[in-house]
Amino acid sequence: MYLTREEERILAGEEGEAKAKALEVIVKVGEAVGAERLIPIKHAHVSGASYMTIGDAGLRFLSRLAEIGARFSVPTTVNPVSYDVEDPSALPMVRLSPRVVKAQSEILRALEAMGAELILTCTPYYTEVPRRVGLREGDSVAWGESSAVAYANSVLGIHTNREGGPLALMAGIAGRTYFYGAHDPEWRKPRVAYRLETPKVLDETEAGVLGEVIAAQHRDEHPPLLDAPLGGEAALKEFSAAVGSAGSLAMVHITGVTPGDPGGAVEEVVTMDYGDLARRMEELAPGFEPDILYVGCPHASIEELRRLYRALSNAGERAGRRTVVSVSRSLYLQALREGLVERLRGLGVRFVRDSCLIVSPFSSSARGVGVATNSYKAYFYLSRKGVKVGLAPIEALPKLVS
Numbered sequence: 001m002y003l004t005r006e007e008e009r010i011l012a013g014e015e016g017e018a019k020a021k022a023l024e025v026i027v028k029v030g031e032a033v034g035a036e037r038l039i040p041i042k043h044a045h046v047s048g049a050s051y052m053t054i055g056d057a058g059l060r061f062l063s064r065l066a067e068i069g070a071r072f073s074v075p076t077t078v079n080p081v082s083y084d085v086e087d088p089s090a091l092p093m094v095r096l097s098p099r100v101v102k103a104q105s106e107i108l109r110a111l112e113a114m115g116a117e118l119i120l121t122c123t124p125y126y127t128e129v130p131r132r133v134g135l136r137e138g139d140s141v142a143w144g145e146s147s148a149v150a151y152a153n154s155v156l157g158i159h160t161n162r163e164g165g166p167l168a169l170m171a172g173i174a175g176r177t178y179f180y181g182a183h184d185p186e187w188r189k190p191r192v193a194y195r196l197e198t199p200k201v202l203d204e205t206e207a208g209v210l211g212e213v214i215a216a217q218h219r220d221e222h223p224p225l226l227d228a229p230l231g232g233e234a235a236l237k238e239f240s241a242a243v244g245s246a247g248s249l250a251m252v253h254i255t256g257v258t259p260g261d262p263g264g265a266v267e268e269v270v271t272m273d274y275g276d277l278a279r280r281m282e283e284l285a286p287g288f289e290p291d292i293l294y295v296g297c298p299h300a301s302i303e304e305l306r307r308l309y310r311a312l313s314n315a316g317e318r319a320g321r322r323t324v325v326s327v328s329r330s331l332y333l334q335a336l337r338e339g340l341v342e343r344l345r346g347l348g349v350r351f352v353r354d355s356c357l358i359v360s361p362f363s364s365s366a367r368g369v370g371v372a373t374n375s376y377k378a379y380f381y382l383s384r385k386g387v388k389v390g391l392a393p394i395e396a397l398p399k400l401v402s
C-alpha cells in the first residue's frame with residue numbers, strides 16, 4: 001500500500017505508540033481488501049460502546065488504549081450504551097446491577113479520555129455534529145453503526161464503509177481509513193435496480209420490510225438502486241436500518257433522495273410487487289395485545305415524536321402509559337423546546353436517552369413481554385433475543401392497546 005511521508009512517520013511511532021498501532025490496523029485491513037492507499041476522514045462514529053455488547057474484554061481494550069495515551073485525531077462520537085446516563089431508571093422492566101453501571105462508566109471514561117464526544121446515539125445525523133464538523137456530500141468518514149452508515153451513504157451522500165467493532169475507533173485515532181468501497185465513486189454506481197410499483201407511499205414499517213427484501217436478495221458488490229416511494233424521514237431511517245441489519249448493505253442509491261448521479265451503469269432491473277411487502281407485513285404484525293409500544297430504533301426522529309403525539313392523543317391513556325421512546329439527548333432537547341416532551345410525558349410516555357431496548361439489559365428481563373414497534377430493526381434484534389415482538393406503524397400502535 002502506498003503511504004505518504006506523514007503516514008510512514010506515524011507508523012514509525014513519531015506521533016506515539018497508540019497512533020502507530022491504530023494506523024497499523026487500518027493499513028492491514030486495507031491491504032487485506034486490496035486498497036492501494038489511505039484517505040483522511042473528517043469524523044468517526046464508534047459503535048461498540050455498550051457494556052452489554054462489548055463486555056469485560058471490550059472494557060479492558062478501551063481502558064488499555066486510553067492508558068497508553070490514545071487520542072482521537074478527528075472529531076469522534078459514540079453509539080448508545082446500556083442505560084440512560086442521567087436517568088438509569090428510565091428503562092422499563094430493568095434493574096441495573098452495580099456491576100453494569102460501574103463497567104459502563106469505565107467505558108465512557110476511557111472513550112472521553114481519548115477525546116470522544118459522548119453523544120451516545122445511533123443517529124448522529126440528527127445532532128449538531130454534521131453541521132459543527134462541517135460534513136458535506138462527498139466527505140469521507142468512518143462510522144460503525146450500520147444504520148447510520150446506510151443513512152450517511154444513501155441519504156446524505158457522505159462516504160463511509162461499515163467500520164464495525166474497533167475499526168471506526170482505530171480510524172478515529174489514525175485520522176484516516178483505507179480508500180475502498182463506499183469511498184470510491186466507481187463502487188457507488190449501482191448495477192442492479194429494484195423498482196416497486198405501488199398504489200401508496202410506503203410508511204416506515206413498509207420501508208423496513210422493503211429493506212429486508214432487498215438486503216435478502218441483493219448479491220452484486222455495488223450498492224442497489226431503489227425506485228420506490230419512501231414516505232418521509234422515518235421511512236428513510238427505517239429503510240436504512242433494515243438494509244444494514246437484515247443484510248450488510250452500506251448503501252442504497254435511492255432515486256430522488258441520494259445526492260449525485262447514480263452513474264448510468266444499471267444492467268439489471270428487478271420489478272418488485274407491493275403484495276409481497278403486504279404479505280410480509282401481515283406475518284410481522286403483532287397478533288397480541290402489547291405490554292410495550294416502542295418507537296426509536298434507530299433513535300426517534302422529530303417527525304416520529306410528532307406523529308406519536310397525534311396518535312396517542314386520540315387513544316386511551318393506557319396506550320400512552322405503555323409507550324417507550326428511545327431518543328438521542330440532542331433530539332430530546334429539540335423536542336423539549338417544542339413542548340413535545342412535556343405533552344408526551346403527560347400522556348404517560350417514557351423516554352430513554354443514550355440507550356435503547358436492544359443494547360440495554362431489557363431483553364434479559366423481558367421474558368413473556370409483548371413489544372409492538374414501528375421499527376423493523378427493533379423487530380429483527382428483539383425477536384432474536386427471545387422477545388415477543390410485532391411490527392406496526394406509529395398510527396396503528398395505540399390501537400393495539402384495549
Ligand SMILES: C[C@@](O)(CCOP(=O)(O)O)CC(=O)O
Pocket residue numbers: 046047048049050053054079080122144145146147244245358359
Ligand atoms: C445493533 C446496533 O445498532 C447496536 C449495537 O451495537 P453496538 O453496541 O454499538 O456495537 C449496531 C449496528 O447495527 O451496527
Ligand code: SF4
Pocket residue numbers: 079080122147241296297298299326355356357358359377378381
Ligand atoms: S436504537 Fe436500534 S439502531 Fe440504535 S443502537 Fe439501539 S439497536 Fe442500534
